[in-house]
Amino acid sequence: MWPYYPDLLERPVPRYTSYPTAAEFTEAVGSSVQSAALDAVTSHTDISLYVHIPYCQEICWYCGCNTGAANRSGRIASYLDALEDEIHVVARHLGGRGRVGRIAFGGGSPNAIAPLAFVRLLDRIVTELDAAGAEISIELDPRSLDEAWYDVLRDTRVTRASLGVQTFTPHIQQAIGRIQPLAMIEQAVGRLRDAGVESLNFDLMYGLPHQHLADLGTTLAEAIRLAPERIALFGYAHLPSLIARQQRIDGQALPDGHKRFEQAAHGFKILTAAGYRAIGFDHFARPSDPLAIAGAQGRLHRNFQGFTDDPAGVLIGLGASAISQFPGAIIQNEKMAGRYRMLVAAHQLAGRRGVERHEEDHWRGKIIEQLLCQGEARMSEDRLSRVRHDLEPFVEKGLVRCGPTFVRLLPAGLPYARAVASCFDHYRAFSKGHFSHAV
Ligand code: SF4
Structure with missing residues (x-):
């Protein structure tokens, strides 16, 4: 093809x-540029928020995200306290200016925290940043979804959710350290729909160890049957010298460049034949989905979450390592959770590295x-x-x-x-x- x-x-x-890109970030651009960028926000500026939760119940071997094991409740509690501190610092800088239209929770896995902690965090954001009515989306790990989470997603009116699925093939799940039976995903999809989630995304992967075209075809057929509005089909990037947890993955079992290319093409063919509209070569959306409509109308953008129909000129990232995008600068928060906590507890902005845009x-x-x-x-x-x-x-x-x-x-x-x-x-x-x- x-x-x-x-x-x-x-x-x-x-x-x-x-x-x-982030490769151009330096420490010369940090909190003082961030402060000036927040000060430049007007009452008419559209703002989107990204909230980073850098914890997961289980760590997958392939993962390149800034996340750690959610095995110490004290550590998560102090991180959430720090997030509230940062929300307060940012709100003070904004002084009521800006209109928050979207709030995205990502990570890590936002559902690694307790459901009630999520409610409290969202309440703090809505109150301090005047974000009532904002569209709320969340990344979810289906392995740690329980009854309480479905209730909270319904009560907080989360309308978009992205599920980490990757593959339905059991032996490949084993090879990447992420075991989640098909029945678990089926149940999650049904329960999320019942909870009022209108738009679901599946993250899937090609280029995985022991993965063949037939495995990918089976995974895509199951995904199509479950009918998420969006599918992202990412190529696995094996960088074990940079990402230590990937050393557990057998590099010898990975498909070569040509096979990866065939897999990407195979995925494109299957998903477009099933009625999904291609966004780029590896993202897909149902024609009625806002992302597909924005693509057809030339309104798509790129931000740190990938392709988006979000037109907001300012994206404020909250949490350790979160990235904010302003018209004149891109700034990343302190990556280390400990240092991030110290900064915001001292009522300082957490921006640490970035780049000005000329x-x-x-x-x-x-x-x-x-x-x-x-x-x-x-x-x-x-x-x-x-x-x-x-x-x-x-x-x-x-x-x-x-x-x-x-x-x-x-x-x-x-x-x-x-x-x-x-x-x-x-x-x-x-x-x-x-x-x-x-x-
Ligand atoms: S659940 Fe997601 S963020 Fe967490 S380790 Fe696995 S892939 Fe990474």
Whole structure:
């Protein structure tokens, strides 16, 4: 279906959930820039919140997230106290300005905390940041969902949930350290629907140890039967030298680059044939889902949660390692939970590292976003002339078309989107980062 050119996929590239990417963060941009950015928020600024819960009941071997085991209740309680401190500090800076339209809980697994602790945290956010009526979404680990959680999700009017599923194949679940029978997911889907969750996402994976096309096909068939509104089909990135927990995964059992490519293509074919609309090459949504509608109408964006229809100009990240995006800067909170707690307990903002966005970053970021979200970017002849040479290999192979003022991904070029977008990334020429392969 898609032609395979390994040389064009060889170079690891960012996922471009922001531009500049996190590889460009430095400690020169921290809490003082964050403070100025919050001060610049007006009463008309649309704000989205991201709340990071860096704990999980069980740690999966493949996971690259900033998360730890939820095995000490005292540690979680003091983290939640710190989150409340940070909410208070941010609210003081905002002084009632800004309109919070969305609240996303992610991690880790937000359901690693007690359901009542979630209620209290949400109440604090709604009260201090004037967020009544905001749309609430949450990432959930189906292995630690219980009756109390379903009740709380209903009572707090959570309307969107994302379930970590990865694969339904038992022997692959064993190979990645995440055991969750199909019946468990089926039950979670039914109970979440009953609790009023209108939109479900499944995170699935290809490129897993011992995974073959048939395994992926079976997992996708089960996923389609359970009918989530969205499916994200991520390629597993094996980086055991950077992510110690991945050392438990047998690197010899991983599919090679060509097999990964075939798996990505297989997934695309199955999901689009089942009626899902493709968002990029590895995200899928039912045509009636707001993400698919935004894609069709050219309103998709990228933020740290991936593709989004969220138009808010300001994303405020709360919690250790959470990232905030402002028009002029991107800032990450202190990563270490202990130091994060100390900062916010002292009534300080927790921003530690980041990057300011200058005029060139804005136009380059816009082009990268347009390529990934719409498959086409328009620009001046001068800007295009700076990257024509880098785009040539993609043009020669029929993956990209270049006009005088536009770059368009052709259908065969879809899986090369990140590699094509990286041609516009000014920093990739001289800055090193640890990225994954584009497929
Ligand atoms: S539940 Fe999710 S966040 Fe937690 S370890 Fe597993 S993959 Fe990572």
